[in-house]
Amino acid sequence: MAKNLLIVESPAKAGTIEKYLGKDFVVKSSYGHIRDLEKKETGVKIEDGFEPVYVIDPDKKKLVTELKKLAKDAEMVWLATDEDREGEAISWHLAEALKLNPDKTKRITFNEITKPAVLRSLENPRTINNNLVDAQQARRVLDRLVGFELSPVLWKKVKPALSAGRVQSVAVRLIVEREREILDFKPETYFKVNGKFKNTKGELFKAEISDKLNSEAEVKEILEAVKGDHFSVKDLQVKPGKKTPAPPFTTSTLQQEASRKLSFSVSQTMGVAQKLYEAGYITYMRTDSVNLSETALNGARDAITSEFGNKYHKQRQYTSKSKGAQEAHEAIRPTDFTRAEISGDNQAQRLYELIWKRAIASQMSDAEIERTTVLLENNAINYDFRAKGEVIKFDGFLKVYIESTDDEPAEEAGILPSMTIGESIAYDVITGTQRFTHHPPRYSEARLVKKLEEQGIGRPSTYAPTISTVQKRGYVVKEERPGKERSYIQLELAGKEVARSQKTEITGAEKGKLFPTDIGMVVNDFLVENFEGILDYGFTAEVEDQFDRIASGEIQWKKMIEKFYGPFHETVENTLEHSERATGERHLGEDPKTGKEVIARIGRYGPMVQLGKTDEEEDKPQFASLRSDQSIATITLEDALELFKLPRVLGELEGKKVQANIGRFGPYVQWGSTFASLKASGLDPMEVDYDQAVELIQEKVKADKEKTINIFDGKPVIKVLKGRYGPYIAVGRKNFKIPKGFEPEELDRAQCEQIINEAPAKKTKTKKKK
DNA sequence: CAGTGAGCGAGCTTCCGCTTGACTT
Numbered sequence: 001m002a003k004n005l006l007i008v009e010s011p012a013k014a015g016t017i018e019k020y021l022g023k024d025f026v027v028k029s030s031y032g033h034i035r036d037l038e039k040k041e042t043g044v045k046i047e048d049g050f051e052p053v054y055v056i057d058p059d060k061k062k063l064v065t066e067l068k069k070l071a072k073d074a075e076m077v078w079l080a081t082d083e084d085r086e087g088e089a090i091s092w093h094l095a096e097a098l099k100l101n102p103d104k105t106k107r108i109t110f111n112e113i114t115k116p117a118v119l120r121s122l123e124n125p126r127t128i129n130n131n132l133v134d135a136q137q138a139r140r141v142l143d144r145l146v147g148f149e150l151s152p153v154l155w156k157k158v159k160p161a162l163s164a165g166r167v168q169s170v171a172v173r174l175i176v177e178r179e180r181e182i183l184d185f186k187p188e189t190y191f192k193v194n195g196k197f198k199n200t201k202g203e204l205f206k207a208e209i210s211d212k213l214n215s216e217a218e219v220k221e222i223l224e225a226v227k228g229d230h231f232s233v234k235d236l237q238v239k240p241g242k243k244t245p246a247p248p249f250t251t252s253t254l255q256q257e258a259s260r261k262l263s264f265s266v267s268q269t270m271g272v273a274q275k276l277y278e279a280g281y282i283t284y285m286r287t288d289s290v291n292l293s294e295t296a297l298n299g300a301r302d303a304i305t306s307e308f309g310n311k312y313h314k315q316r317q318y319t320s321k322s323k324g325a326q327e328a329h330e331a332i333r334p335t336d337f338t339r340a341e342i343s344g345d346n347q348a349q350r351l352y353e354l355i356w357k358r359a360i361a362s363q364m365s366d367a368e369i370e371r372t373t374v375l376l377e378n379n380a381i382n383y384d385f386r387a388k389g390e391v392i393k394f395d396g397f398l399k400v401y402i403e404s405t406d407d408e409p410a411e412e413a414g415i416l417p418s419m420t421i422g423e424s425i426a427y428d429v430i431t432g433t434q435r436f437t438h439h440p441p442r443y444s445e446a447r448l449v450k451k452l453e454e455q456g457i458g459r460p461s462t463y464a465p466t467i468s469t470v471q472k473r474g475y476v477v478k479e480e481r482p483g484k485e486r487s488y489i490q491l492e493l494a495g496k497e498v499a500r501s502q503k504t505e506i507t508g509a510e511k512g513k514l515f516p517t518d519i520g521m522v523v524n525d526f527l528v529e530n531f532e533g534i535l536d537y538g539f540t541a542e543v544e545d546q547f548d549r550i551a552s553g554e555i556q557w558k559k560m561i562e563k564f565y566g567p568f569h570e571t572v573e574n575t576l577e578h579s580e581r582a583t584g585e586r587h588l589g590e591d592p593k594t595g596k597e598v599i600a601r602i603g604r605y606g607p608m609v610q611l612g613k614t615d616e617e618e619d620k621p622q623f624a625s626l627r628s629d630q631s632i633a634t635i636t637l638e639d640a641l642e643l644f645k646l647p648r649v650l651g652e653l654e655g656k657k658v659q660a661n662i663g664r665f666g667p668y669v670q671w672g673s674t675f676a677s678l679k680a681s682g683l684d685p686m687e688v689d690y691d692q693a694v695e696l697i698q699e700k701v702k703a704d705k706e707k708t709i710n711i712f713d714g715k716p717v718i719k720v721l722k723g724r725y726g727p728y729i730a731v732g733r734k735n736f737k738i739p740k741g742f743e744p745e746e747l748d749r750a751q752c753e754q755i756i757n758e759a760p761a762k763k764t765k766t767k768k769k770k
Numbered sequence: 771c772a773g774t775g776a777g778c779g780a781g782c783t784t785c786c787g788c789t790t791g792a793c794t795t
Contacts, residue, residue, distance in 0.1 A: 031790060031791095033787070033788045039784095059790095089788090139786080143786045144784095144786080146786095150784085151784035152783085163784045164784080165785045165786070166786075167786065168785085278790095286789090473784095610775080623773090625774090647772095661772090672772095675771080
């Protein structure tokens with residue numbers, strides 16, 4: 001039996017450490033937290049001074065039993081969870097849940113997994129820091145209280161099954177507010193003038209007027225003034241400059257860079273990184289630290305000097321600048337710097353390469369560059385043309401890695417031909433182009449992560465889950481949206497001709513950007529209006545400050561929570577009692593024909609428009625659902641009136657109506673209970689005629705017949721159908737597999753009902769039960 | 771399965787942060 005039990009959070013880490021420590025140690029993993037607040041109710045005894053009620057995660061019962069047994073038999077238990085607030089709490093929960101004997105328990109920490117670091121930690125044991133544990137309890141309880149009191153307010157006032165929380169609600173707010181800025185944005189127009197020039201040797205280069213010009217007339221004046229004339233070099237400056245490498249990756253910068261360079265989604269990046277970590281290729285991927293261990297610095301140095309030579313190496317230690325960083329781990333880096341490539345699938349290889357390059361580059365020399373600026377003048381105009389050149393004198397880290405930016409890539413400053421002051425310069429072509437100011441960019445997943453990190457909201461382990469939560473709740477959608485065509489003016493001077501042309505470009509096209517939904521906007525507005533304090537961007541920073549004071553022993557955690565909860569709970573009660581249901585109602589105007597009011601709002605089945613008031617007794621209002629490409633925020637009166645024209649009744653066939661409509665899944669024609677989609681034919685439901693509709697319906701009836709084995713009318717209608725994967729039972733939109741022992745051809749209604757009732761519950765439900 | 775949109779009530783939903791597998795179409 002091993003003398004020592006050492007517990008860490010991650011199993012991969014446990015494996016590595018076990019190798020360092022030899023046979024006197026058995027190293028196990030807690031797999032993160034082992035206990036959490038009880039899930040029913042709030043899990044906090046509010047009247048009892050906010051006493052938390054912890055339960056062991058049902059999935060962890062077996063693990064806890066195993067650890068308990070190992071701990072009992074060991075002479076010493078070493079709690080080696082991460083060196084941060086959560087890690088300290090995990091150790092404390094372990095001590096409590098395993099009923100560890102304090103005399104036989106030691107707390108140790110290391111923020112890098114190297115043999116010397118681990119051995120050193122064993123020499124410097126301490127006890128559990130209860131203040132830090134209390135800070136974690138405060139964090140946990142506050143998040144629970146906020147989440148479990150706010151969410152039910154939404155169920156009552158907006159829609160069931162919605163959610164709100166300290167992190168997710170602020171994430172949604174960022175996206176909603178950005179969208180509003182974009183909706184309110186009015187582009188302004190201006191002109192930029194640039195040109196191609198030739199020096200006396202006939203070498204070509206580009207130059208531009210840096211100022212934005214206000215009008216076409218002004219541009220025209222400039223072009224006319226310099227027509228047929230030469231420029232001269234007014235000024236020429238050469239300045240040395242340097243570029244420094246970016247620090248090695250943290251979770252957030254890895255997500256951003258993988259998004260830009262590899263087009264990975266945030267969760268995709270984390271999945272691939274997890275595999276690299278488990279395979280031992282990289283260090284831990286959930287970290288907010290840019291720190292590199294001594295071992296890593298040496299490894300990088302050796303790899304760089306042997307690969308590129310001594311002068312390419314420069315040792316650097318970076319310091320973290322993100323708010324609330326806890327730095328329990330190293331930066332993300334390769335475990336072996338000499339391994340430039342790995343085997344594995346394409347995604348793994350590419351992500352590894354990115355991590356390797358970034359970490360290697362961070363320990364390389366600055367790039368030395370020479371920046372040249374040339375000014376060209378012509379006395380007939382008040383502006384100078386400016387040409388910029390850049391020459392790399394020593395490439396340094398640029399040899400392996402160039403960091404990308406979110407902004408549009410600036411035009412590459414290339415090498416300028418040599419020139420002297422006073423030299424006569426001819427133009428080849430000078431172009432004045434109309435430009436438009438651009439609205440602030442929509443968030444991509446990675447940009448949102450960056451923003452959250454800057455505000456100190458969320459942690460490396462939660463960035464990816466937060467983004468999927470706000471999408472799962474339907475607050476936000478990640479979408480591709482087509483742009484619009486826009487025309488612009490171009491004036492071009494070539495030779496002695498100034499030509500004017502009108503050109504078109506596509507603007508505003510978006511790919512993989514986050515858009516708020518109607519429900520996202522309504523929930524956000526409701527929360528901002530009623531819970532400004534929680535939704536405030538500074539809220540997390542404020543409470544983090546309090547948590548720090550708990551950690552330093554300055555204040556008591558339950559008192560801090562009490563202070564927060566009193567006013568918060570009062571606001572919850574107040575809102576429940578006094579605030580109206582939030583429907584996001586927007587008045588669009590009046591129907592010109594009837595004079596009735598038209599509004600857009602969220603109804604029981606989603607976003608809708610309504611014609612006429614609800615309270616009118618005789619004249620019932622008309623309703624219509626919005627199409628998926630429409631939203632309450634942007635729909636116009638005209639679009640709304642169009643919606644009321646559907647469904648269109650086209651005629652009758654065998655006593656049943658033939659009609660055209662747009663449903664949740666697109667446009668369709670309908671005859672009784674037969675639905676035929678218009679998607680494939682591209683027909684417009686507003687224009688499709690009776691004959692076209694009947695043809696589509698007959699085709700559909702025929703196709704349905706071919707796969708129908710039996711139909712049982714009545715409520716509900718049950719069909720037995722032939723599918724691609726064999727026969728199945730269809731009820732509404734739900735399908736059921738026919739179990740063994742039943743003959744599809746011979747099923748009767750009762751047997752079908754039996755199969756439906758006995759069908760196993762849906763996957764999502766069984767998953768939650770576990 | 772084909773027109774809905776109000777409110778009631780039972781019983782359900784929900785938070786953030788630590789960690790990995792075990793599930794099928």
